[in-house]
Amino acid sequence: MRKEVHKAINQTAKQVRIQASRALRKELAVPSNILKKAIKSRREASVDSLRATILLLYGYPIPLKYFGAKKVNTRKGGVSFRIDPKVKFRNRMRDLFIVDKYKGHVFKRAGKGRGPIVRMNGPAPGDRYEAAGIPALAERVAREELPKQIQRRIRFLILKSQGKLRGNQPQD
Numbered sequence: 001m002r003k004e005v006h007k008a009i010n011q012t013a014k015q016v017r018i019q020a021s022r023a024l025r026k027e028l029a030v031p032s033n034i035l036k037k038a039i040k041s042r043r044e045a046s047v048d049s050l051r052a053t054i055l056l057l058y059g060y061p062i063p064l065k066y067f068g069a070k071k072v073n074t075r076k077g078g079v080s081f082r083i084d085p086k087v088k089f090r091n092r093m094r095d096l097f098i099v100d101k102y103k104g105h106v107f108k109r110a111g112k113g114r115g116p117i118v119r120m121n122g123p124a125p126g127d128r129y130e131a132a133g134i135p136a137l138a139e140r141v142a143r144e145e146l147p148k149q150i151q152r153r154i155r156f157l158i159l160k161s162q163g164k165l166r167g168n169q170p171q172d
Contacts, residue, residue, distance in 0.1 A: 002047050004157060008149035009045035012142055013052040015149075017041060019141045020056070020134050027128040029085040030066045038125035056134055058126030064096075064106040067122050071098055079106055083122050096120060 017039050024035050038059035045052045067081040068090075078094035096106050099117075107117040129135065159165050 002050065004153040005150065006045040006047055006050055008146065008153050009050060009052050011149045012145045013041050013044065013054055015145045016054055016138050016141050020054075020138050023132045023134055023137050024125060024128060026085065027132040028062070028123070028125065029068065029082045030062055034062060034066050035125055054138065056126070056129055056138070059124045061121035061124045064120045064122050065098075065104050069096075069098060069104075069106045081106070081122075 017036065020039050021032050021035050024039075025032055028035065038057045040055045040057060042053040042055050043049075043051070064079070064081050067083050069079050069081040070090075072078045072080050072092060076094050077097070078092055079096040079098060080090040080092045082090045096108050098104055098106055102119075106120045108120055110116045110118045
């Protein structure tokens with residue numbers, strides 16, 4: 001039975017990561033694969049240890065490139081991007097530019113003239129955890145999902161023992 005419980009715990013941890021990523025996407029207009037890097041499953045449950053750990057990493061500031069940065073075609077130039085998906089308008093900054101040579105990242109000149117350039121970043125995912133309510137959401141999803149997953153594993157064992165499963169089933 002411990003074998004089935006550890007599988008249920010790992011599946012619950014996976015669902016918590018998915019739901020946390022979806023909630024964070026409502027706060028930041030970034031692709032989900034970028035946000036999933038900030039929500040890690042550090043330790044999975046095993047038969048010996050029925051405990052899984054999910055870390056909400058503070059993360060790194062996300063480059064403006066991932067916020068849908070586009071060149072503004074006006075006389076003054078610049079770059080537009082949207083950080084918050086709830087806000088309909090895009091932020092515009094005149095002194096920024098996109099360099100295709102550097103994977104399309106957004107830069108700004110550090111000095112005058114043709115001085116050094118600095119890559120521009122948006123907020124880190126950790127800045128928005130509390131605003132998105134991620135800690136409370138993760139706990140709620142874990143409480144709701146674990147009984148469902150355990151029930152699912154029990155139903156699987158019953159059907160397996162009765163021989164009612166069709167097709168090739170993994171030999172657990």
